[in-house]
Amino acid sequence: MRWCLLILPCAIASALAFPASMHAQSRGNSETRAANGSNSICASGRIICVSKSVTNSLVSNPFSIDLQVNSADDIQVGWEIRDGSGQILESSSTGDYVNQPTKDFSLGRMLHVQAFIFTPAKSERGTLTLTASGSKVRAGEIDTPEITIPVRFTTARSTITMLLPNDPDDLKEAASDWVQGEKHPKFSPKLNLVTRQIEIMTFDQTAVIGATVEAVLRAWPGQGVRHVTHWSQNGSVAHVTIVADGWAGVTYYATEVDYLIEKSVLNLPGIEKVVFDGA
Numbered sequence: 001m002r003w004c005l006l007i008l009p010c011a012i013a014s015a016l017a018f019p020a021s022m023h024a025q026s027r028g029n030s031e032t033r034a035a036n037g038s039n040s041i042c043a044s045g046r047i048i049c050v051s052k053s054v055t056n057s058l059v060s061n062p063f064s065i066d067l068q069v070n071s072a073d074d075i076q077v078g079w080e081i082r083d084g085s086g087q088i089l090e091s092s093s094t095g096d097y098v099n100q101p102t103k104d105f106s107l108g109r110m111l112h113v114q115a116f117i118f119t120p121a122k123s124e125r126g127t128l129t130l131t132a133s134g135s136k137v138r139a140g141e142i143d144t145p146e147i148t149i150p151v152r153f154t155t156a157r158s159t160i161t162m163l164l165p166n167d168p169d170d171l172k173e174a175a176s177d178w179v180q181g182e183k184h185p186k187f188s189p190k191l192n193l194v195t196r197q198i199e200i201m202t203f204d205q206t207a208v209i210g211a212t213v214e215a216v217l218r219a220w221p222g223q224g225v226r227h228v229t230h231w232s233q234n235g236s237v238a239h240v241t242i243v244a245d246g247w248a249g250v251t252y253y254a255t256e257v258d259y260l261i262e263k264s265v266l267n268l269p270g271i272e273k274v275v276f277d278g279a
Helices: 168-180 205-219 250-266
Strands: 040-042 048-051 063-069 076-083 088-093 109-115 125-133 146-152 157-165 193-201 226-234 237-244 273-277
Touching: 040 146, 048 125, 048 146, 063 076, 063 125, 076 109, 157 168, 157 205, 157 250, 168 250, 193 205, 205 226, 205 237, 205 250, 237 250, 250 273
Parallel strands: 237 273
Antiparallel strands: 040 048, 048 063, 063 109, 076 088, 076 125, 125 146, 157 193, 226 237
């Protein structure tokens, strides 16, 4: 998946200083510091840092931000976006998006966060909270490193259209028969699909393919986490990349949801073919 939401520079200065000037809030025992003249805001222990320009920036959809990790530990970073009413607009973790190294955890490495925001904001002000987790945090060797930053939102909404089965059991049964069958032509059952529309936080229409895919993944969830990470359009061909957990029976689910993604994306103007690219 590749998304862009927060409009901010992604580069974070490699040399960081930490006087007492606060440009973000903090909770618990963690500290959030931004040095005068520094381009970064860091949690206690400098375990995670973000660009100072995130402060009071406008969050767009999809949300995108780069995080600097200054730890040799296996660090994951969770995020929570709230509006001024206290409503959680989106929350997840880099662990759900498979975008970080699995070994050789170098100091100063970058983690890229990109996610669609499906819950529309009720207010134009709110917060972005980033929380690091890892073995040393879980063992209590260090306090939970956290950064809470004031941000701005739009309350505008966009509509996403999906095609979903009128009877979910019909799709599940068709997928089961296809997976267990001896011959495997393209899975293309003749099912009664109905149009479903939802409203989410407004997004750039250049991201409509990604938003549609993500909407289907959320409307037809499996046992594990599945997200769209990249999308593009080349002429009339839509390219989609999805990252996913594996579990027993995932082939059945993947057959179902890929079919719904294809039908929903083909429903978009100008799209005649959908290609699923490898992660």
